Amino acid sequence: MRYADFTPYDLVLLAQGLGVTLWVFLVTTAIGLVIGLAWGIIRFYRVPLATPAIDFVSEFLKNSPVLVQLFLVYFGVPGLMHVDMTPVFAATITLSANTAAFIYVIVVSAIESVGRDQIEAARAFGLSRWQVLRHIIAPQAIAFSAGPLTALLVNQLQVTSLISVIGVMDLAKIGANLNLRTLKPFVVWTVVGALYYVAAKLVALAGARIEARLRAHAVFRGL
Amino acid sequence: MLKVENVVKAFGSLTVLDGVSLAVHPGEVVTILGSSGSGKSTLIRCINGIETLDGGHITVDDFDVSKPRELAEARKRSGTVFQLFNLYPHMTALSNITLAPIEVLKRPRAEVEAEGRALLASVGLADKIDVYPAQLSGGQRQRVGICRALAMKPRYLLLDEVTSALDPEMTSEVLDILAKLAREGTTMVFVTHEIEFARRISHRIVFLEKGKLITDLATAEFFSAEGGLALPRVAQFLSKMQKA
Ligand SMILES: Nc1ncnc2c1ncn2[C@@H]1O[C@H](COP(=O)(O)OP(=O)(O)OP(=O)(O)O)[C@@H](O)[C@H]1O
Ligand SMILES: [Mg+2]
Numbered sequence: 001m002r003y004a005d006f007t008p009y010d011l012v013l014l015a016q017g018l019g020v021t022l023w024v025f026l027v028t029t030a031i032g033l034v035i036g037l038a039w040g041i042i043r044f045y046r047v048p049l050a051t052p053a054i055d056f057v058s059e060f061l062k063n064s065p066v067l068v069q070l071f072l073v074y075f076g077v078p079g080l081m082h083v084d085m086t087p088v089f090a091a092t093i094t095l096s097a098n099t100a101a102f103i104y105v106i107v108v109s110a111i112e113s114v115g116r117d118q119i120e121a122a123r124a125f126g127l128s129r130w131q132v133l134r135h136i137i138a139p140q141a142i143a144f145s146a147g148p149l150t151a152l153l154v155n156q157l158q159v160t161s162l163i164s165v166i167g168v169m170d171l172a173k174i175g176a177n178l179n180l181r182t183l184k185p186f187v188v189w190t191v192v193g194a195l196y197y198v199a200a201k202l203v204a205l206a207g208a209r210i211e212a213r214l215r216a217h218a219v220f221r222g223l
Numbered sequence: 224m225l226k227v228e229n230v231v232k233a234f235g236s237l238t239v240l241d242g243v244s245l246a247v248h249p250g251e252v253v254t255i256l257g258s259s260g261s262g263k264s265t266l267i268r269c270i271n272g273i274e275t276l277d278g279g280h281i282t283v284d285d286f287d288v289s290k291p292r293e294l295a296e297a298r299k300r301s302g303t304v305f306q307l308f309n310l311y312p313h314m315t316a317l318s319n320i321t322l323a324p325i326e327v328l329k330r331p332r333a334e335v336e337a338e339g340r341a342l343l344a345s346v347g348l349a350d351k352i353d354v355y356p357a358q359l360s361g362g363q364r365q366r367v368g369i370c371r372a373l374a375m376k377p378r379y380l381l382l383d384e385v386t387s388a389l390d391p392e393m394t395s396e397v398l399d400i401l402a403k404l405a406r407e408g409t410t411m412v413f414v415t416h417e418i419e420f421a422r423r424i425s426h427r428i429v430f431l432e433k434g435k436l437i438t439d440l441a442t443a444e445f446f447s448a449e450g451g452l453a454l455p456r457v458a459q460f461l462s463k464m465q466k467a
Pocket of ligand 1 (some may be wrong): 234257258259260261262266384
């Protein structure tokens with residue numbers, strides 16, 4: 001067997017790469033979700049100064065390339081602040097922040113999608129801002145945002161492939177290594193692409209499931 | 224007592240309420256009349272604390288709506304029924320009714336639900352308990368809206384043109400319920416264009432004109448030649464409404 005041949009062990013490597021990709025995706029999604037939600041809630045409470053600051057950060061994150069953000073965190077931050085930075089850590093920070101910025105946008109529009117008149121009614125009956133958020137806004141906003149959120153996450157899953165550039169051993173990086181060794185780019189990238197496709201499809205299916213359930217539970221028009 | 228004293232409310236350069244004073248005693252039905260844009264809804268929204276005041280005071284049983292700490296208490300004492308119902312679309316009729324008693328008054332769910340069912344039954348909606356607002360007719364939605372306000376056992380019921388989004392048949396459904404509440408001694412602040420109905424159920428009628436409260440008279444006096452009708456604006460308004 002020649003060095004350039006495919007071996008069964010390549011499958012193990014691909015599986016490991018896929019694992020890293022999914023792990024980074026899930027962790028950064030979870031962190032992004034928490035931060036994006038927190039930002040949305042801060043904005044809902046109209047916290048002075050915090051809202052413009054969040055808008056500024058979120059605008060920057062949305063309107064600059066993820067690759068640039070990744071380089072900034074991986075190469076720029078250690079030089080500036082004299083801290084050690086591992087590729088996985090840099091990837092986690094960058095992707096979490098980027099996901100948070102987009103989730104923030106979805107959260108804001110979902111909150112704003114809920115009619116003012118119902119919120120006024122609830123306030124007039126004495127519900128606090130938090131109770132309004134929890135009982136009136138959240139259930140409707142979640143149903144509203146399930147679709148856009150699924151679309152975002154499918155996209156963010158693909159975006160994780162950028163972290164291979166700074167040396168994280170994700171699926172794209174494994175693919176690149178395999179390609180260098182075998183020199184069969186068509187086969188390698190087809191297989192890697194198919195794996196991303198399957199993973200993305202699973203995210204989309206899970207999202208559609210959740211969305212259907214949220215809407216079935218709420219048998220009402222207007223969403 | 225519900226007391227409105229010298230209330231001023233402006234939106235930018237537009238003064239919508241210009242020194243309005245009004246007192247509503249327990250057991251009274253007070254109707255607010257006035258042409259479109261005269262500030263009736265704004266007055267209701269100031270009483271339930273949706274709008275902030277630019278001058279004057281509003282107290283509900285001595286709780287000042289302008290003081291954040293007292294607003295919560297004031298809001299427990301008034302219940303609003305809205306022109307466009309403002310129901311929570313993601314909740315069933317029953318949940319619409321029980322939300323505030325459970326969350327605000329911290330009452331036990333089972334008890335509140337039993338009362339909610341009884342309220343819905345009393346307005347002829349016993350079979351609509353688990354139905355969402357979108358599945359109800361306008362008149363049925365407004366009956367749920369009334370039940371939602373009543374479930375808080377408010378000392379003052381605030382009604383802002385609660386029938387103006389309804390056709391005549393649905394209007395009479397809702398007015399029948401309000402007439403019954405009035406007979407039972409419910410205190411009401413009632414904004415309406417249903418002059419004849421107002422005449423039947425209210426003790427007093429006040430007239431708003433461009434943000435100023437220009438009369439505050441007992442009902443019979445309001446409709447008498449030497450009372451309300453002696454005022455050109457009121458006479459004009461009433462004759463226009465009766466023609467319509
Ligand atoms: N949020 C707001 N911003 C600016 N102007 C407002 C606002 N709310 C009400 N207004 C203005 O205040 C005036 C009084 O409005 P209001 O809704 O109190 O009238 P109304 O007497 O209830 O009229 P209608 O009989 O048509 O319901 C109107 O000129 C209206 O345009
Ligand atoms: Mg109005």
